[in-house]
Amino acid sequence: MENKYDVVVIGSGFGGAITACRLAQSGRSVLVIEKGKRWDRYDFPRGSGEVAKSCFASAEHPKPEDGFIEYLTFPNMDVIQGTGVGGGSLHYFNVHITPPGFIFDSPAWPEHLTLKRLRPYYNLAADMLGAKPISHDTDRGVPLRTQVFEDAVNSLGLEAERVPICVHLSSNTKDGNSKPACDHCGNCMLGCQLHAKNTLDLNYIPLAEKHGAKILAQHEALNVSPDSQGYSVTCRDLSAAPADIKQHTLKKFKAKQVIVAAGTLGTNQLLLNCKNISQTLPRISDRLGQSFSGNGDMLFAGTHYQNRTVDPGRGPSITSGISFRHPNNQYIFIEDLGYPDPFIWYFNNVIPTKGRFKKLLSLALNYIGEARGTGMDFKLEELLNDGYLSNFLPYLGMGTDAADGTLTLNRKGKIRLNWTQKNSLPLFRNMIQHMKDISTASGGKFVNSFLWKSPVFKIPMQRTLTAHPLGGCAMSDSPLKGVTNDRGEVWGYKGLFVADGALMSAAVGVNPSATISAVAERIAFNIIHKRDLQEDDVSRPLNTQAVVPEKIIVAAKQTVAPKPDVTSNDKQKLADKELLK
């Protein structure tokens, strides 16, 4: 196997796929190392048994049959992240939203990084990912959850905005191609079987492969060390036969440039290992692993209505949002949230509702009664109509938290997160207050996250779950403040880049995938052109493969393709007959 490349990219999430694609387009030889599997659309689990078996992956003990979602628990925060070719895009909730400009004005961000400078990159990524808000003109219109959320926000006297989502919503596109549209199944988190969700393995990664990039799935990068011509990356083949000797499953690749984009926790784990344990990159700034932020994520909170149907499981998982701005540039964004079906069924069963037992009893009586002809009215539909989540509008809250978490390694060399909610409490209090306001104004009852406050006895646990781990290798103006410069290059190591959520210097306040994409586009553009992309730039990277006009192809086929050769076929048959004689 050829083991010298121009660029080795570790990870194939938003950072990795985008940089790999752009660098391959510029003619460089690119290798992408990805820990997870490649997922075909019918591999995504649907039934509850399948979900239990092949949805979640263990970060500690990776197994080849594992899924694409990793759930990690730490003292005060849980983290959910993706693994697989396409990274977080496989399970993410499709939101591609540009944060407000003042987010980048905070002193944590490098001076050069402004929304104005990033905007062309945002547009470039949005175009590739097909980001568009949901509307009535689409095939299935607007799901009920969106309507309920917008009505609820409306009752406060505010108007919710539809967020751009990277989902294919209408089957007929302008260029005449027919592609299946979203069928509102609501299982965005479990991977899209229709390929209506524009995950990275449908756009950036195939484009990279067309330009010669190589994707090495099920390989976990273990170490990066500098050598005379760049860097060498050691990785382990996870798909190797189990009886193989550990040493033989290791592979080594050499590259002039290495881009680390293994997801926030993965990147930090790899670089911390290189800095502290193997000491191959000892000069990385001491800020490595500092200023981790959970993006102020608050999941599982919501409004429970008495008899208003919400059906949170229908429609793309996030559709609409409302922003609040407080003094000191504290920013809060609240969105509606959908849960995938298996979880809805589970919670509908587990959460007790008033009089369920009584209802079941009377249902059984009515069933027997009707079977025996006593004229009792058995209604099968009543089995389903007291599900707790059917009338529950879940929220996803995000905001600019204090970004004061620390990532370290435990004794086994695995990542460990130390985060306390103490400095972020004002944000979470405001966020909960806003959710409460929306709930009461719209006539429902606010239900807090069961991680934040226990549902029974109301014990304040103040735990959070984040789907947006950010920071650890912050971009900065100097090595004293962060780990990389504003173009993602690690201070002190030329040619070593970071290009994922780990770069975020502070919380973004909205779903960060668009920002990570834009920053990754910027890193790639800067590596290639050593300058910034302008509006209407001639060297703007193409989002499609340069295609030869169709007419030429048709003409070429006509000249080259042999005519349907009936005569020769007949001759053959005659010859066969003669032989038989």
Add this chain to the structure above:
Amino acid sequence: MTTTITHKQVHINGTRLHVAISGPSKITSKENCILCLHGFPEGWIGWRPLMREMPDITIYAPDLRGFPSSDLADNGYDIITLTDDIDQLINELGLIKPILMTHDWGGALGWIYAHRFSNKISRLVVANCPHPKTLVRAVFKFEDFQTFRIPWVPPFQIPFLPESVLTSLIGRKLLALSFTLREGSKGKMDKDLVREIVNRFQYSKTMRGPVNYYREFVQTLLHPETRERLKDIYSHSIQVPVSLIWGLEDGALSAKVAQTSYIDAGCSVEWRPLEGIGHFVDLEAPELLAKELYRLIIQDDSHTIELNTVTTLALA
């Protein structure tokens, strides 16, 4: 099918009204539309279920003067100014002969508006509100116990107290109960919507305007001058077709009294009773209301086609 609801602020008659508009597309229709006037104390939200039931029709629903989301005006709660508000609202929005769909207090305004400006609307549809003159006469003549059916009107005459009581925590609960307890046997009221309506009244001033409707109407009846004015208005009979949709399980307003509305309207009133529905037709049975409205719209359409064919025949 779902609809998008947009919101507009309209400055008219010295106040600001908030209007919610729902329609099939972004360009809202000025013709063949419905203007909905809400009752006490719903506000525009009371019409939201109807908007969802009629996604292909443009519906305008204002918050009337003094209701939250509109300006909490200090004065102008007499029936003349209130109907002027509606007239200027129709002008300002540029509506061409809308169907006027009204309920409860909005119904009273609708009746009087139809007396004053018959040429501005294509038809009047009233849900659960008798003609105001009929109602007043019934109250004084004890027809069908109508006098005892609306016991909150006298206490509403006390200044300041009713609004502060109704906007207190217990008052809001009572207000919510006044919706849910009066629900008809076949009504399907969205209890969360009721709570949403009631939670709009957070402090005493938000309720002052709505209660002032009752105060000013009694004042109008007491003063000989305004009573004359009202009499003068009633003397012009209504020139548009009127339909009276009635939830029969309404305890507050007697169906028997309502059926005599035609005497005072000066025109025939189409009687459309709804079985098993209570007072809040807009909240309990939006689908039945929508059916009634569609029936009227189709009827109007075929009527104009007929007229057209008649004229073309005549021309030929």
